[in-house]
Amino acid sequence: MGLDSKPLSTLRGKSSFKLEDFPVPNGREEMWRFTPLSRLRGLHDGTAPVAGNVVIHVDAAPEVSVETVGREDPRVGRAYTPTDRVSVQAFTSFEKATVITVPKEAVTSRATVINVRGEGGGAAYGHIVIAVEPLAEAVIVLDHQGSAVYADNVEFVVGDGATLKVVSLQDWADDAVHVSQHHAHLGRDATFKSFVVTMGGDLVRLSPSVSYTGRGGDADLSGLYFVDAGQHIEHRLLVDHTVPDCRSNVDYRGALQGDEAHAVWIGDVIIRVEATGTDTYELNRNLILTDGARADSVPNLEILTGEVAGAGHASASGRMDDEHIFYLQARGIPYDEARRLVIRGYFAQLIAKIEVEEIRDRVLAAVEAELAR
Template identity: 40%
Template sequence: MAASTTAPTSAQQTNAHIDPAAQVADAGFVPVQTRSERPRSFEPADFGTPTGREVNWKHTPVARLSGLFTPAESNDGVTYEITSGEQYIADTLAAGTAPRGEFFVPEDIVAAVAWQGSVDGMHVRIPRNEEVAEPILVTVTGQGADKRADSHIVIEAQENSAATVILRHQGSAQYAQNIEIIARAGSRLTVVSVQRWDDDAIHAASHQTRVDKDAQLRHFIVSFGGGIVRVNPNLELAGTGSEGKMYGLTFADAGQHLESQVYMHHKGAHTTGDVLYKGALQGESARSVWIGDVLIGRDATGTSSYEANRNLVLTAGARADSIPNLEIETGDILGAGHASATGRFDDEQLFYLQTRGISEEEARRLVVLGFLTDIVLRLGIPSLESELLAAIDTELAGVNV
C-alpha cells in the first residue's frame, strides 16, 4: 500500500476484488477471498451499507452497529483525558496533515466514517531517541448510550524512541474510532487498548500499524465491557528486521459481542510476527469472534510467523467463532503456522487440583485464571496487570462453571 499524506476522493482500488458492501466504481461483484484484497477508500459511499452477507461483516450484528454508518452530527459522544504523558500530545491533525494518513487507509465503512467525521485528530508523538519511562495514558469516556463520536488518533514513535501508550475506554457511547500507529526505524513501541465500557456501549475501531526497519511493536487488545466491541487491528511489518507481537484478551458476558479481525502482513525481509488471542465466554448469547489473517509477502524472505487463538467456553449458550488464515507468497521463510482451539475445561487439570485438596469450585477458578493470565503478564505494566487480574476474578465470581 503506497504511503499518502492526503485523502484521495475515490477508492484506492477501482478494479479490486470486492463484495456488495464495497461497491467501488468500475468493479464487479467478485467476492473478497483474502484480507489483502479488501478495497480501501476514504469515502464511506464507496463501501455501501453492509448487509451482513459480506465476508468482513457476516459474523457481526450489523443492525446494532448501523448508527456508526453515518458521521456523528455533533461528535460529542466521548471526552478525552490525558492522565499521564501530556507533554507527548502534539498539535491536532486535520485530514491531509502529515503524519495523519501516511499509512492509514480505511478498509470498511465505519473507518471511512471515522476519518471523515474526525476534524481534528489526536497526535501522540514520541520524539526521536527519547525513552519514555512511564506509560502515556489516554482515557476515553463515553457520555451516554445515545451519544455519537468519531475519532482518528495517530500514535507516532520516531526513530530510536521507546514508549508505552495505553488507551482506556469507559462509560457508554456509540463510538467509531481509527488508530494509526507508526513505529519508525529502530523504535520500540507498546500500544494497549483497554475496553471496559458499560454494557450498552457500541465501539467499532480500526487499528492500522506500520513497523519500519529494526523497529518493534507490541499491540494489545483487552475487551471486557461493552454491548458490541469490534476492534480490528492491521499490522504491516514493512522494514527489514521489524518485529510485531499482537496479543488479545476478551471476557464476554451474556449479551455481549466482542470481535477482532486481526491482520499481520509480513512485507519486509527477516521479519518476526507473533499473534496470540485468548478469550473466555459465559452466559446466554455471549459471543466472541476472532478472525486471524497472516500474509507473508513475496519479498518477506527469512520470515518467522505464528498465530493462535484459544477460547474457553464457561457456560451453555455462549459461542466463540475462530477462523485462522495463512497466505504465503515465498518459500524462503524460517517458519510459519497457525492454530485455533475452543472448548470447555480440561478435566485432567481439574482432577489434579482436586487431588491436592482444592475444592472443585476453586479448581475451576484457578484453571480459568491461569488460562487468561498468560496474556495479562505479557503487558509488563504492573498496575494494569493487577487491575485486569482483579477484573477477571470479579467476572469469575458470578459464574457457575
C-alpha cells in the first residue's frame, strides 16, 4: 500500500498508507496554511501522547450489524486511502475499528446512532466503516461529545442503488481537538446525503470527500457551524467526479461571533476528462456577527471536460443585512428578537433537511443557545 498511482489533479494531492510519505507540516503547505498547528496538540507531528480515552457506543437499528475488528480486516481502508499526515497517523495508530453493515435491500426502521465520547487524557485515534449494501437504505448519526484530542477516519461505502443519510454532530467540550476525514465511496445510482453540524471544540478540522465508481451517483453535502470567540472550525471538502452522469451539491453555512472566532471552508470539486454529464454546484455563506471574527472561504472548481450538465460555485461572507433588521423593527419587533429571527431564517432551510426529528430539535436548541450568549 504505497502512493496512489492515479494521475494527480491540481486540487487532489497524494494518498498513501505510509506515514513517511507525508512530511510533518510546517503551516506553509496549501492544505495546512489556515490551521493553527500549535493547537493540534501533537496530532500532526507524532508528539501527542497516546493516553486518551474515546469510547464508541452504537445504538443500532435492528436490521444493522455491528462489529469490532482489527486493522487486518479487509474492509478497513478498502474505500479510502489517507491524504494527509494526521489522517495516516490515525490509520496507523488505531487499535480497533467499528464496522457497521446494512445488508442488501434492507431498509432500516430507525436511525443508527454512533456515540463517540471523549473522556480526557492524551491523544486517541479511531476508525469507523459504514457499509450499505446494494439497494439498502439507512440513516446514521455520528454524535461526538466530551473532552478529547482525537483523530479518526470514517469510510462510507454506499453500494449500487443504495441510499445513505448521515448526520455528524461535533458537539465537543470547549477544550476538545478533533481532526477527521469522512470519505463516501458511491456505487452506481447510489445516493449519499451528509449533514454536518459543528458547534463545540477548541479546534475542529473535518474533511468530507466523495468519490464515484458508477454512473448515476448523487451526493448532497450540507453543513452548519457556529463559531464562538477563540474557536477554530475548519471544513475542507473534496468531490472527485471520475465517472459520467453523476451529481453533487454542496451547501455549508456558518455564523461567527466573538474575538478570534475563525471559520475556514475549502470546497474543491474536480470534474475529470471521463466525467461527462456531471452536474455540480457548491455554496458557502458566512454571517459575521461581531468584530474580531474572521471567515476564510475558498471554493475551487477544476473542469477537465467541456461536456458537463452544469458546474458552478459561490461564496459570500459579510455582516447581517441591516434592511432585514429595520423591516422587523418597523413592525414593532425589538432589535434582539429581530436579530434572532434573521439568523434563524439564515439557517432554517438547512436545518429542515435533517430528517431525524430529535436531532433537528437538538440543533435548533443549540443555535438558540448560541444566540443567547
